[in-house]
Amino acid sequence: MAATTKREAEKSPGTSQSRLASLIKSARDTMRKDAGMNGDLDRLPQLSWLLFLKAFDGRVEQEGEALDPDGYRRAIEEPYRWEDWATVPDFSGDELKSFVNDKLIPHLAGLVGDDAEDPRNVISTIFKDVVNRMQSGTLLRDLVDIVNQIHFVSADDIHTMAFVYESILKEMRDVAGGSGEFYTPRPVNRFMVQQSFLELGESILDPASGTGGFLVQAYEALKGQVKTDTQRRRLHKDIRGIEKKPLPYLLGSMNLLLHGIDAPHIRRGSALLEMRNSNAADKVDVVLTNPPFGGEEEATVVKAFPDGFRTQETAWLFLYSILDQLKLGGRCAIVLPNGSLFAVGENSIGAKIKKKLMKDCNLHTVVRLPQGVFAPYTQIPSNILFFEKTGPTQEVWFYEVPLPEGRRGYTKTKPMRFEDFESCVDWWGGKQREGREVGEQAWVVPASDIIASGFNLDIANPHLGDDLKHRTPEELVDELVKTEMEILGLLKELRSGLESADE
Known part of the structure; x- marks a missing residue:
């Protein structure tokens, strides 16, 4: 398993609000097809942890390397970086599902930071409770491909994603309010x-x-x-x-x-x-x-x-x-x-x-x-x-x-x-x-x-x-x-x- 190309975030197009809303809708439609997803209480967390990894890769890892090419140490290393698995089109089906369930999530949950400021502590705390609920590795591939189309290349993109994400949170609150x-x-x-x-x-x-x-x-x-x-x-x-x-x-x-x-x-x-x-x-x-x-x-x-x-x-x-x-x-x-x-x-x-x-x-x-x-x-x-x-x-x-x-x-x-x-x-x-x-x-x-x-x-x-x-x-x-x-x-x-x- 190897990435076909190294993404260059600075060359990726931005994501407009309408485009982003369309991608989020496509993502949720994809998850609705999966037998393991039972309503938004399953779908929205699934989308959130994938968005977290994509955003972390673009907002933290790539920016850190750009600012300090020789001294920056990634919090997530090979073969668990986003580019190592999420951008490989033919990495799909049971192979992708097994990697996510048996390797990726356990690895991220086991990260240990050197100090309180180390983002590895945040990642591990999040992923200790993350479960991939998608039963179809093919639909999981489709979902990852959709998330891959969301870019975090400028302050405007971050603002746009934050705006749309807040609308997701509002829906999440509506669902949770009933419980x-x-x-x-x-x-x-x-x-x-x-x-x-x-x-x-x-x-x-x-x-x-x-x-x-x-x-x-x-x-x-x-x-x-x-x-x-x-x-x-x-x-x-x-x-x-x-x-x-x-x-x-x-x-x-x-x-x-x-x-x-x-x-x-x-x-x-x-x-x-x-x-x-x-x-x-x-x-x-x-x-x-x-x-x-x-x-x-x-x-x-x-x-x-x-x-x-x-x-x-x-x-x-x-x-x-x-x-x-x-x-x-x-x-x-x-x-x-x-x-x-x-x-x-x-x-x-x-x-x-x-x-x-x-x-x-x-x-x-x-x-x-x-x-x-x-x-x-x-x-x-x-x-x-x-x-x-x-x-x-x-x-x-x-x-x-x-x-x-x-x-x-x-x-x-x-x-x-x-x-x-x-x-x-x-x-x-x-x-x-x-x-x-x-x-x-x-x-x-x-x-x-x-x-x-x-x-x-x-x-x-x-x-x-x-x-x-x-x-x-x-x-x-x-x-x-x-x-x-x-x-x-x-x-x-x-x-x-x-x-x-x-x-």
């Missing part, structure tokens, strides 16, 4: 990053990084400030994630690679355990995240937390861990459901964690999101909490983002837009939050009132009133859903307390 995975809509990512006022040189972590939405937005917000190679390398290192599940890890690594980070700093593992076992050197300046909520953690994770703060509710454990993970002066933007804001008793775990939050940090803003922002995954009302580890909270500002005129909620076909945050951005008052005013959508509550309420942060907009005659049936149903979620939270707290008492 309990909720992903953050891009407008919410962008708003949270923008209102965090990131600065070059800050370490930025998403401990539930998923497909990399927050990390990509953070990188895009900061890369224009880079002036030197040293700053670029530092920025790549400062964009950090932790992801527990193999599929989001693969998709997130690919997403960062396509956006220009050659060796993504995403770790595979339990973020809760990693944050509990971290040291001072692991603390970060900024956390941007939408942690899982409504789930239950296993006993080994719960036991890693101190007495009095042990609960199976994932969102509470993430919030507690983030408080410890932030440096002094650090800040966080985090999505939490209404149930987490609701007061569940002065001695409940939720109240204790909110007490710690308001004692250690300045919880300066709670942005209440409209109905349906996370549709179709969940209708649970959600909020974004912004806080800084700069001392106790004195007052909390609330801002209720209004729905567009004539809308009762967001849906899958009519999702939220970034422009819908415009009124909140105008009100915000810049980095120093100057000139904020109480208004129809904004109100402020003294910390003393929140403490007296048992740390209830689920505070309704006082300007809207609660006249049932003027509320729509949809609003009444939403209120019932909210109440049921709060009751469910109380029951979970009660069960956690009983389980802790039995230990």
Whole structure:
């Protein structure tokens, strides 16, 4: 087996957006013919790991050799380089399938890097969980040939591929949403990053990084400030994630690679355990995240937390861990459901964690999101909490983002837009939050009132009133859903307390 020619990336034509979309469609049509592929949960990961190898070859390996012909050492060596097997037209059928299954994937999964910056560590982490699900070596050859027509020869090509890849991720999120995975809509990512006022040189972590939405937005917000190679390398290192599940890890690594980070700093593992076992050197300046909520953690994770703060509710454990993970002066933007804001008793775990939050940090803003922002995954009302580890909270500002005129909620076909945050951005008052005013959508509550309420942060907009005659049936149903979620939270707290008492 040998490559017929050595590809010259600089001579390859670019790939337009329409051409790329056509190739992706052809790739998915090819995979649909294969008996081993069962829906997009199989097809999209299959396409992603092939795209990863093609992009890595073009973005990292070939560029590295061009910049340092004598000193660059490839992360992937013969006969596993893309050009050694993927560009050989007659390497097909069972021979190709056996090579991929028995040699290529095991070799890539066994790579070991010399240091934390070595991209071989990223490759091996990805491919430890990769499985070639295609049963036909001939169709696999067809798929590889299609991927081979995608080129990464310029910044424009990378941008185009990243744009199309994000559309693939959106479809992937739609599929995963049905199995309990909720992903953050891009407008919410962008708003949270923008209102965090990131600065070059800050370490930025998403401990539930998923497909990399927050990390990509953070990188895009900061890369224009880079002036030197040293700053670029530092920025790549400062964009950090932790992801527990193999599929989001693969998709997130690919997403960062396509956006220009050659060796993504995403770790595979339990973020809760990693944050509990971290040291001072692991603390970060900024956390941007939408942690899982409504789930239950296993006993080994719960036991890693101190007495009095042990609960199976994932969102509470993430919030507690983030408080410890932030440096002094650090800040966080985090999505939490209404149930987490609701007061569940002065001695409940939720109240204790909110007490710690308001004692250690300045919880300066709670942005209440409209109905349906996370549709179709969940209708649970959600909020974004912004806080800084700069001392106790004195007052909390609330801002209720209004729905567009004539809308009762967001849906899958009519999702939220970034422009819908415009009124909140105008009100915000810049980095120093100057000139904020109480208004129809904004109100402020003294910390003393929140403490007296048992740390209830689920505070309704006082300007809207609660006249049932003027509320729509949809609003009444939403209120019932909210109440049921709060009751469910109380029951979970009660069960956690009983389980802790039995230990």
